[in-house]
Amino acid sequence: MANLNSSFSNLKQRYLFALIAEKTSAYSKNELINLGIGDIARPLLSPIADAVSHAVYEMTCVDTLKGYGPETGYSFLKKAILENEYEKLNFQEHEIFISEGINPEITVFHELISSPLKVGLQDPCYPAYHDSLVIGGLINPKNKPSYFNSSELSPFFPSIPKEKLDLIYLCSPNNPTGVALNRTELKAWVDYALENESIILYDGAYESFIRSPDVPKSIYEIENAKYCAVEFRSFSKSAGFTGLRCGYVVCPDTIEKNNLNLNQLWTKYKTIRSNGVSYPVQKGAEKTFDPEVKKLLKNQIDSYLDQTKFLKQALSELGLATFGGIDAPFIFLKTPEGYTSWEFFDFLLQEHKIVVVPGSGFGQNGEGYVRLSGLITESTFTRAKMKFEQLVKCGLYETHR
Amino acid sequence: MANLNSSFSNLKQRYLFALIAEKTSAYSKNELINLGIGDIARPLLSPIADAVSHAVYEMTCVDTLKGYGPETGYSFLKKAILENEYEKLNFQEHEIFISEGINPEITVFHELISSPLKVGLQDPCYPAYHDSLVIGGLINPKNKPSYFNSSELSPFFPSIPKEKLDLIYLCSPNNPTGVALNRTELKAWVDYALENESIILYDGAYESFIRSPDVPKSIYEIENAKYCAVEFRSFSKSAGFTGLRCGYVVCPDTIEKNNLNLNQLWTKYKTIRSNGVSYPVQKGAEKTFDPEVKKLLKNQIDSYLDQTKFLKQALSELGLATFGGIDAPFIFLKTPEGYTSWEFFDFLLQEHKIVVVPGSGFGQNGEGYVRLSGLITESTFTRAKMKFEQLVKCGLYETHR
Numbered sequence: 001m002a003n004l005n006s007s008f009s010n011l012k013q014r015y016l017f018a019l020i021a022e023k024t025s026a027y028s029k030n031e032l033i034n035l036g037i038g039d040i041a042r043p044l045l046s047p048i049a050d051a052v053s054h055a056v057y058e059m060t061c062v063d064t065l066k067g068y069g070p071e072t073g074y075s076f077l078k079k080a081i082l083e084n085e086y087e088k089l090n091f092q093e094h095e096i097f098i099s100e101g102i103n104p105e106i107t108v109f110h111e112l113i114s115s116p117l118k119v120g121l122q123d124p125c126y127p128a129y130h131d132s133l134v135i136g137g138l139i140n141p142k143n144k145p146s147y148f149n150s151s152e153l154s155p156f157f158p159s160i161p162k163e164k165l166d167l168i169y170l171c172s173p174n175n176p177t178g179v180a181l182n183r184t185e186l187k188a189w190v191d192y193a194l195e196n197e198s199i200i201l202y203d204g205a206y207e208s209f210i211r212s213p214d215v216p217k218s219i220y221e222i223e224n225a226k227y228c229a230v231e232f233r234s235f236s237k238s239a240g241f242t243g244l245r246c247g248y249v250v251c252p253d254t255i256e257k258n259n260l261n262l263n264q265l266w267t268k269y270k271t272i273r274s275n276g277v278s279y280p281v282q283k284g285a286e287k288t289f290d291p292e293v294k295k296l297l298k299n300q301i302d303s304y305l306d307q308t309k310f311l312k313q314a315l316s317e318l319g320l321a322t323f324g325g326i327d328a329p330f331i332f333l334k335t336p337e338g339y340t341s342w343e344f345f346d347f348l349l350q351e352h353k354i355v356v357v358p359g360s361g362f363g364q365n366g367e368g369y370v371r372l373s374g375l376i377t378e379s380t381f382t383r384a385k386m387k388f389e390q391l392v393k394c395g396l397y398e399t400h401r
Numbered sequence: 402m403a404n405l406n407s408s409f410s411n412l413k414q415r416y417l418f419a420l421i422a423e424k425t426s427a428y429s430k431n432e433l434i435n436l437g438i439g440d441i442a443r444p445l446l447s448p449i450a451d452a453v454s455h456a457v458y459e460m461t462c463v464d465t466l467k468g469y470g471p472e473t474g475y476s477f478l479k480k481a482i483l484e485n486e487y488e489k490l491n492f493q494e495h496e497i498f499i500s501e502g503i504n505p506e507i508t509v510f511h512e513l514i515s516s517p518l519k520v521g522l523q524d525p526c527y528p529a530y531h532d533s534l535v536i537g538g539l540i541n542p543k544n545k546p547s548y549f550n551s552s553e554l555s556p557f558f559p560s561i562p563k564e565k566l567d568l569i570y571l572c573s574p575n576n577p578t579g580v581a582l583n584r585t586e587l588k589a590w591v592d593y594a595l596e597n598e599s600i601i602l603y604d605g606a607y608e609s610f611i612r613s614p615d616v617p618k619s620i621y622e623i624e625n626a627k628y629c630a631v632e633f634r635s636f637s638k639s640a641g642f643t644g645l646r647c648g649y650v651v652c653p654d655t656i657e658k659n660n661l662n663l664n665q666l667w668t669k670y671k672t673i674r675s676n677g678v679s680y681p682v683q684k685g686a687e688k689t690f691d692p693e694v695k696k697l698l699k700n701q702i703d704s705y706l707d708q709t710k711f712l713k714q715a716l717s718e719l720g721l722a723t724f725g726g727i728d729a730p731f732i733f734l735k736t737p738e739g740y741t742s743w744e745f746f747d748f749l750l751q752e753h754k755i756v757v758v759p760g761s762g763f764g765q766n767g768e769g770y771v772r773l774s775g776l777i778t779e780s781t782f783t784r785a786k787m788k789f790e791q792l793v794k795c796g797l798y799e800t801h802r
Contacts, residue, residue, distance in 0.1 A: 001598035003515035004661035008669060032566065039468035044460040052681065053454040059445040059644060062778060066644035067440035100501060100676070107674040108509075111536065116406035131673045166403035197402035236676075243460060243467035243680040260405035268409060272532045275501070275637075278682055279644040282451065381482040381644060394680040 045056035073098025107132035124362030179326020308374025415764035455736025474499025525763030579725020
């Protein structure tokens with residue numbers, strides 16, 4: 001008799017976005033200024049659509065049809081990634097794995113590691129890391145993850161743990177805080193992992209937003225990281241692929257433990273459990289590395305960053321403390337004294353028709369914060385700008401004083 | 402210290418297709434008649450490419466851009482599937498899960514079942530079922546799967562086991578044998594599963610090739626199957642999507658065990674570990690249900706079946722015993738006495754430049770058989786036809802007598 005996996009019962013119900021939807025349902029969409037978005041707001045660039053379209057028509061001819069592709073991705077895309085993203089880093093094609101995005105890969109990668117294991121997570125962080133470990137039975141009431149302590153400098157720079165951890169999830173720039181690790185901080189993590197023989201799963205979903213020269217875009221800019229870290233990247237935010245679905249994993253062949261090689265294991269895993277990523281989507285992803293398209297994409301990201309910068313500046317002028325929002329499209333805003341995350345959410349919604357995301361939805365340490373996003377359309381930004389200019393003039397509490 | 406998952410060491414090295422590639426490398430592609438193909442050979446239909454292309458251009462406009470889609474798939478595609486494939490079966494949208502194909506879903510579905518568990522597999526069968534259970538640690542030297550005994554009627558109709566199994570993988574029409582279960586046989590499996598509270602994972606990758614009236618296209622045509630079976634379907638073979646990637650899982654909400662509901666678990670699983678399938682690909686999949694496109698697709702499948710039928714007939718005329726090839730594009734051919742699978746592979750290659758797949762690569766019971774595929778281009782078929790007509794005239798061994 002089959003029983004169902006009771007690990008699922010250890011999942012916390014997450015009502016975050018459902019509750020936001022419920023609370024905002026009383027308003028018409030047009031009257032709200034929605035800064036709660038984690039999705040893209042700029043359309044796909046036409047040359048990328050052309051590449052996808054061209055590829056799908058290739059498939060309509062018997063001489064150029066594409067059937068099953070390589071399970072780990074086409075060579076043309078791996079080459080483009082190596083040349084454009086890892087130019088100085090000497091990786092080879094077999095160390096690049098094309099995927100449908102970061103999520104489906106980073107949520108199963110723990111299967112390559114021997115269990116039980118001691119896991120370390122940022123708090124707040126993207127909830128899927130935690131939840132996928134719960135499904136896998138690796139996090140349960142008897143085996144809880146370690147949450148990194150905050151450093152004294154900033155509540156959202158994860159400080160190096162004293163205990164030994166096996167598997168570490170780092171996201172930089174982090175979602176939801178928008179805080180990125182600089183070279184010194186990231187080096188401390190790599191050194192820790194090398195010393196403790198831990199493996200770091202490095203989520204670089206927002207790397208294309210990094211502009212500060214002292215913030216590495218890849219963990220492999222840190223010496224010897226290729227002996228301890230796996231990097232997850234995506235075209236979702238860098239090129240507006242959230243609806244197209246493409247990303248990649250860099251799994252170096254230099255990580256060996258108990259006579260097994262991580263790269264070989266991941267190759268086997270993908271060969272058994274995947275039939276490769278859609279060919280036209282891979283051709284679209286390749287197009288993002290065209291020099292002209294790269295410029296257009298940089299402008300797109302810059303426009304998101306300009307919007308974020310404006311919001312951060314306005315919040316500062318209102319006397320509010322903010323984190324992130326420099327190398328990421330997210331601002332983590334400390335709620336004014338006396339407000340929990342949800343209370344400030346309600347205040348902003350009711351008084352100013354502004355929608356944010358309560359930080360408490362991303363972990364305990366997110367309590368007392370809300371997330372604002374610069375991933376908004378130009379028209380939403382225009383309305384946000386007017387609203388914030390008015391707020392700076394009149395104060396946050398003017399309307400209900 | 403992290404160790405790597407040593408379950409991977411229990412994987413058998415599978416050299417099947419690598420060895421075929423090596424053995425055929427001495428010949429030019431044009432002189433070979435390759436009947437070893439498991440991939441599609443007919444191009445994608447233009448109206449489907451139009452739908453994909455139209456959808457990707459939609460994404461280039463701010464008013465119609467598509468970001469993250471629903472994790473379990475768009476409603477438009479679920480509706481089309483329900484109306485076209487499960488018209489009389491009263492499923493609802495939340496019981497349909499859009500995926501990138503069968504492989505990535507059926508190779509992880511065991512995670513919903515409580516382990517350790519007793520697994521039953523067909524032999525021969527698609528190797529990824531077995532290998533994914535090895536990765537998951539569910540098959541190992543101490544916990545081996547049960548392989549279904551052959552019935553007396555045919556070596557490839559899996560007969561009902563006497564022992565109690567938790568999880569059963571059935572593929573009908575089966576790859577590699579091409580043998581499909583008829584209504585009576587499939588009913589016996591459903592009854593067994595209901596009686597023993599087992600769960601059947603039903604792989605319907607080749608259902609679009611079914612033409613025999615007594616062979617069900619869906620397991621849910623059998624009464625009460627929705628209390629024990631999950632069905633996996635794909636557009637890969639039915640519409641030439643092996644390079645586009647789209648499929649779906651029917652996970653009824655009527656399967657409950659130990660106070661958990663399988664549909665709810667799979668919904669959570671997908672919500673946590675997926676960001677949905679590429680939007681343009683889903684629009685392409687929707688187009689396959691257009692009445693005109695359905696006719697064209699049926700013709701496409703019919704042409705594959707006609708090719709398969711010709712090959713089967715020719716093999717019979719050569720005095721060889723064949724299985725399958727009626728409701729599937731695969732023929733499982735018994736090797737002439739004295740030949741192992743690989744020996745007959747070598748004979749056909751060296752004497753007749755015909756490429757097949759040794760049945761032993763799909764399991765122990767595949768020894769003594771080879772797989773021939775009708776999934777070939779028209780030009781390959783023309784050459785195959787000439788060759789087989791000549792063979793029927795002169796005999797299989799003429800050239801080396």
